[in-house]
Amino acid sequence: MKIKFIHPLWTHIPAILALLAGVAFTLMALPLPDPAPLHFTWGGQPDRYGSPWMSTIWQAGISILYIVLSIVLDEAWARQEKRKTFNWVSLFDDVTIAALATVQITYVNMLASSNYVYPFPWVLTIIAGALAAGIAIILEKMRPYRHYESALAIEDVDQLKAEVTKIVKSGQPLVYWEVQNPVYSRVLAVVVPLLMVVVAATAWSEVPWLSVLIALVGIALALVYGGFRAVVTREAITVRMGMLGIRLLKLKTSDIALAELHSFAPLKDFGGYGIRFNREMKAYFLKGDRGVKITTRAGNKYLIGSDHPERLATVISTVIS
Amino acid sequence: MLLSINDQDPRPVYVQIVNQIKEQIQRGTLKPGDELPSVRELSVSLGINLHTVRRAYVVLRDQKLLVFRLGQQAKVAKLRSQPASSEEVTAAIGERLQELVTEAFLLGLSPDDFRNLVNKQIDKLKEQAK
Numbered sequence: 001m002k003i004k005f006i007h008p009l010w011t012h013i014p015a016i017l018a019l020l021a022g023v024a025f026t027l028m029a030l031p032l033p034d035p036a037p038l039h040f041t042w043g044g045q046p047d048r049y050g051s052p053w054m055s056t057i058w059q060a061g062i063s064i065l066y067i068v069l070s071i072v073l074d075e076a077w078a079r080q081e082k083r084k085t086f087n088w089v090s091l092f093d094d095v096t097i098a099a100l101a102t103v104q105i106t107y108v109n110m111l112a113s114s115n116y117v118y119p120f121p122w123v124l125t126i127i128a129g130a131l132a133a134g135i136a137i138i139l140e141k142m143r144p145y146r147h148y149e150s151a152l153a154i155e156d157v158d159q160l161k162a163e164v165t166k167i168v169k170s171g172q173p174l175v176y177w178e179v180q181n182p183v184y185s186r187v188l189a190v191v192v193p194l195l196m197v198v199v200a201a202t203a204w205s206e207v208p209w210l211s212v213l214i215a216l217v218g219i220a221l222a223l224v225y226g227g228f229r230a231v232v233t234r235e236a237i238t239v240r241m242g243m244l245g246i247r248l249l250k251l252k253t254s255d256i257a258l259a260e261l262h263s264f265a266p267l268k269d270f271g272g273y274g275i276r277f278n279r280e281m282k283a284y285f286l287k288g289d290r291g292v293k294i295t296t297r298a299g300n301k302y303l304i305g306s307d308h309p310e311r312l313a314t315v316i317s318t319v320i321s
Numbered sequence: 322m323l324l325s326i327n328d329q330d331p332r333p334v335y336v337q338i339v340n341q342i343k344e345q346i347q348r349g350t351l352k353p354g355d356e357l358p359s360v361r362e363l364s365v366s367l368g369i370n371l372h373t374v375r376r377a378y379v380v381l382r383d384q385k386l387l388v389f390r391l392g393q394q395a396k397v398a399k400l401r402s403q404p405a406s407s408e409e410v411t412a413a414i415g416e417r418l419q420e421l422v423t424e425a426f427l428l429g430l431s432p433d434d435f436r437n438l439v440n441k442q443i444d445k446l447k448e449q450a451k
Contacts, residue, residue, distance in 0.1 A: 159449060160323065167325040174325045175366040177358045179394075226394065229358070233366050245362060315323070 005071075006146045007078035007087075011139045012067055014132050015093040019063040022101035026056045029108045037116045044119035052111065059104040063097045073267070080265035080289050084145035089267065091136045098132030099125045157314040164318040174234050176315040180305055181227025182287040189225035189242070193218035228286050230304050232315050237294070239284045239304055248275060248284055249304075255296050259316035261309050262293035292316060322351060322358070326367055334369055338377035346386060346397060348449050357387065357395040384413070 026032075037046030038054055070093035077087045106121045167174045196218030200211040226243040237256070239249040266289060270276035276283040285291055285305020292313045294302045306312045324341050326334055345351040357363075360378060364371045378395055381387040389395035405413070425435045 163323065170327070172325045172327050173367050174323070175358075175363065176323045177363070177366070178322070179356045181356060229362070231358070231362070231366055240362075245359070 005075055006148050007071075007074040008143060009071065011074065011090055011136070011143055012070060012093060014135045014139070015063070015067050015070065015097040018094070018098040018101040018128075018132060019060065019067070022059050022063070022104040023056065025105045026108050029112045032108070032111050033114070036111055037118070040118045040120075044117045046116050046118070055104060055107055059100050063100055066093045066096055069093070077265075077267050078146065079148040080267060081145060081148070082265070084143075085268060087140055087143075090140045090143075091133050094132040094136035095129045098128045102128040155308060155310040157310045160311055161314050161318055164315050168234070168318060174232075174319070176232040176312070177229065178306060178308060178312060179227050179229045180286040180288070180307060185224055185227055185286050189222050193222040196221070228284055228305070230306065230312060232312070232319060234319060237304075237316060249282075249302060251294065251296065251302065253316075253320050255298070256294055256316070256320045257297045258293075258295040259313055259320060260293050260295075261290065261313050262303055263290050264303065265289060322355075324363070324367065326369065335373050335377040335380065338374065339380050342377070342381060343386065346400075347446060351397050353397050353399045355397045357397070359394060 032052035034052050035049040036052035036054075037048070038050040039046065039048035041047050070090070073089045073092070074087060077089055102121060102125045106124060107118065110116065110118045164174070164176075196214050200215040200218065203214070204211040223242045223244060223246065226241070226245075228248070229240045229245075231238045231240065234253065236253060237249075237251045238247060240246060241248050264270070264283075266273055266276075266285065270278055270283055273286050274284075276285075281293065281301035281303050283291070283303035283305070285303070288305055288307060290309040291303050291305040292309055294304065294316065296302075304312065322342070322345060324338060326337060330337055332340075342351065342357075351357075357378075358366070360371055360374045364374045367374075378387060378389065382389060382395075385401070386398055387395050388398045422435065425438070430438070
């Protein structure tokens with residue numbers, strides 16, 4: 001499957017150059033002392049030694065992870081844009097990787113000097129981060145706006161409306177059910193907790209409290225497995241989460257004044273996915289950029305993300321009417 | 322997925338659930354891979370017995386319309402790419418078809434009237450699936 005990027009990849013050039021600079025500087029400084037100091041006290045004195053490649057692997061690994069993450073986030077931002085907006089998320093990889101590369105270069109420089117004292121280079125790191133931020137801002141300003149046509153078709157819901165109306169008038173019990181359970185949330189709920197449990201088990205003998213904390217966070221992430229489910233009955237609208245069906249929202253249909261279709265930009269309007277807040281409303285969504293905005297008689301607003309927003313809005317509107 | 326239970330319907334509740342899910346699969350409202358609510362969730366929402374929902378799901382699984390394993394949400398199965406063999410068709414709907422034809426003739430319908438009725442129903446289903 002070929003992915004067509006809407007967000008240009010050249011905006012990540014500063015991050016890639018910083019990553020290459022860190023690696024190239026290390027290669028030019030070969031051979032490195034073995035064992036090399038790996039950890040330092042606040043005063044810059046080494047207190048742990050190990051392989052000289054450890055820091056290079058960490059710097060390169062974390063940098064690549066950040067670049068991939070940034071590509072994904074930037075693409076998500078670009079696909080949600082209705083017009084050109086400044087994507088502050090795009091600075092994330094450039095600034096952090098420039099800072100990491102600075103630390104790596106100064107560390108290798110210290111190794112080459114044979115004087116193993118390493119006071120953390122705060123000033124240089126801040127200067128490098130600021131420089132990278134400046135270049136990233138210019139590139140972000142240069143980035144052209146490209147319209148993304150959502151593949152989600154607008155559904156014809158006349159038949160559904162007629163069906164729901166008939167059921168409501170007849171007084172029969174009714175349930176409308178839909179789920180948002182994207183692949184990323186399943187990975188997050190299975191793979192990440194497993195990794196965290198492994199890490200917790202290995203760290204148990206050294207730092208037990210950290211192991212417990214990691215294991216608890218892992219278990220909390222596993223609870224997301226099953227995604228978000230919206231259930232509409234004659235009496236209430238409920239949003240539940242995960243395999244345990246933890247209730248996130250319950251609104252009595254008699255308390256609802258209005259249910260309407262709503263388009264939104266997850267990153268820009270809510271800063272991500274999941275259970276979200278902004279000044280206007282509380283939102284529940286794991287994917288997409290459309291949902292149903294519900295306004296209660298008390299004036300509270302809630303947004304339920306949906307893969308079939310027209311269906312959900314039709315069912316809620318018909319039930320509350 | 323939209324479901325309702327009709328108290329006036331003489332058919333058992335599980336049959337009503339089975340038929341409604343089948344209709345939604347046929348219409349394309351439910352697509353292969355779509356998740357269905359858990360047995361517990363659906364029984365609570367509809368105010369019916371847990372075993373009624375479980376029975377409906379088992380019937381649909383036996384008819385290869387749903388797939389579910391222990392600890393997993395029930396999902397709509399892949400639709401068959403080849404039409405069923407005549408033996409399978411006879412086993413699945415032969416008896417009910419015979420009942421329907423008998424019922425229609427007892428109501429005084431001619432064979433042509435019955436064919437027209439069936440064609441109308443097929444056209445209606447096609448229209449709904451659009």
